Amino acid sequence: MKHIIENTYVGDLRTSSKHIKSGQKIITDAPVDNNGKGEAFAPTDLVSSALCSCMTTVMGICAEKGGFKMPNSIAKIKKVMNSDPRKIKEIHIELNFEENSLTDIQRNKLESVGRNCPVAKSLHPEIKQNIIFNF
Secondary structure (H helix, E strand, C coil): CCCCEEEEEEECCEEEEEECCCCCEEEEECCHHHCCCCCCECHHHHHHHHHHHHHHHHHHHHHHHHCCCCCCEEEEEEEEEEECCEEEEEEEEEEEECCCCCCHHHHHHHHHHHHCCHHHHHCCCCCEEEEEEEC
16 A cells, blocks of 8 residues: 655654655644644544545535536535543534626535535534534
8 A cells, every 4th residue: 555644753742744646745743632732633634624624625626526616615614522532522614705696506516515514424423513604
């Protein structure tokens, strides 16, 4: 199996992940509330961001296949942690789309595809996914 990511623990509760094909890197730090410096994304932040990125990516694919334009969006993401055991309890995403002329059918299709993206389906069912779509 060919790997796509190389992850290095660099010390002080920090990691560096490198995407092999592109060379792009992501740094993570432990959050302040878990002994870290909080100077970069925490791994659990990336999980929350991955959910939103996956949603909008598959929505874009759906729009392309459907012959319409996926409107640009800005999302606000909030993660809620459980303390014992320490894990993600909830992910809140509010997706705000630029002005558009989508039909109700297109909006409903995009919302359905987004809610059922691969990351959404991969997260444990105990993680509450609170998603708001503002078209």
